[in-house]
Amino acid sequence: MNEQPHEQLKEYLDLRRAKVDEALDRLVPGNDSYPPALFEAARYSLFAGGKRLRPILCMAAAEAVGGTADDVMPCACALEMIHTYSLIHDDLPAMDNDDFRRGKPTNHKVFGEGMAVLAGDALLTDAFRLLAGMFSSGVRHEDLLRAIHEIASKAGFFGMIGGQAVDLDSEGKTIVPETLNYIHMHKTAALITVSLRAGAILAGAQPYRLEALTAYGDNIGLAFQIVDDILNVKGDPAVMGKGTGSDGVRKKATYPAFVGLENAEQTARGLVEEAVSRLEEFGDDARPLRLLARYIIERDS
Numbered sequence: 694m695n696e697q698p699h700e701q702l703k704e705y706l707d708l709r710r711a712k713v714d715e716a717l718d719r720l721v722p723g724n725d726s727y728p729p730a731l732f733e734a735a736r737y738s739l740f741a742g743g744k745r746l747r748p749i750l751c752m753a754a755a756e757a758v759g760g761t762a763d764d765v766m767p768c769a770c771a772l773e774m775i776h777t778y779s780l781i782h783d784d785l786p787a788m789d790n791d792d793f794r795r796g797k798p799t800n801h802k803v804f805g806e807g808m809a810v811l812a813g814d815a816l817l818t819d820a821f822r823l824l825a826g827m828f829s830s831g832v833r834h835e836d837l838l839r840a841i842h843e844i845a846s847k848a849g850f851f852g853m854i855g856g857q858a859v860d861l862d863s864e865g866k867t868i869v870p871e872t873l874n875y876i877h878m879h880k881t882a883a884l885i886t887v888s889l890r891a892g893a894i895l896a897g898a899q900p901y902r903l904e905a906l907t908a909y910g911d912n913i914g915l916a917f918q919i920v921d922d923i924l925n926v927k928g929d930p931a932v933m934g935k936g937t938g939s940d941g942v943r944k945k946a947t948y949p950a951f952v953g954l955e956n957a958e959q960t961a962r963g964l965v966e967e968a969v970s971r972l973e974e975f976g977d978d979a980r981p982l983r984l985l986a987r988y989i990i991e992r993d994s
Contacts, residue, residue, distance in 0.1 A: 737800060750892070778816040851879075
């Protein structure tokens with residue numbers, strides 16, 4: 694194969710993203726369902742051009758331990774629905790008050806705040822309908838229960854929402870580095886790590902492999918949020934599809950604010966190197982995960 698790594702990654706991401714989009718389109722009803730306004734609002738954000746990083750990580754982890762992408766597709770879609778709901782709510786005036794995401798007006802700007810809240814609620818709730826539907830598949834029931842429990846845990850009090858709450862409460866305050874790390878590890882890294890863990894668990898991963906993927910996820914999850922912080926400072930709004938500088942205006946706790954841009958960039962690179970080192974025993978089966986780790990620090994949006 695003569696393709697360069699970035700070309701291989703683009704091809705991999707494009708193929709996996711298309712599979713996720715096709716499955717989401719099939720699994721999430723359109724606005725021909727009742728009530729149409731709710732489905733339209735939910736699908737507006739769900740198909741607004743996301744990277745599909747979390748479902749792709751779920752599928753890549755399953756493949757790395759001997760499973761297939763198709764076997765975990767409902768779980769992958771559920772993870773994207775949970776992620777999308779969090780973005781809809783995060784953009785609300787009561788939270789980050791953003792007008793644009795991915796180059797389009799945010800959900801509440803198009804459908805109103807009430808419908809945006811409901812669209813997010815519906816996506817979160819329906820994600821668990823998809824997961825529960827996997828009991829009729831060939832997945833071991835004990836593995837599915839474990840995956841559902843972990844996803845719920847990392848999406849709620851002890852994961853993403855816990856991190857969002859501390860992030861919201863920390864705006865404009867002086868915090869210690871441990872609090873900043875808590876915010877990033879819970880707000881962002883938790884759902885990334887559990888995407889990997891869920892895919893591996895459903896594919897029957899051995900404990901030592903699950904431990905390696907967890908360490909990989911924790912590292913790339915933190916790196917992902919640090920890069921988000923960096924892009925908020927120096928990213929191109931036209932490429933990112935949203936404004937920059939909002940973290941500084943809101944006095945949010947970020948790595949660039951704590952340690953400066955250069956040190957933040959070095960930290961992100963170090964985390965990615967550590968993540969990749971955890972994949973040594975997987976051999977070529979983890980090549981997509983290695984490429985994805987590099988992508989996290991090279992992305993521009």
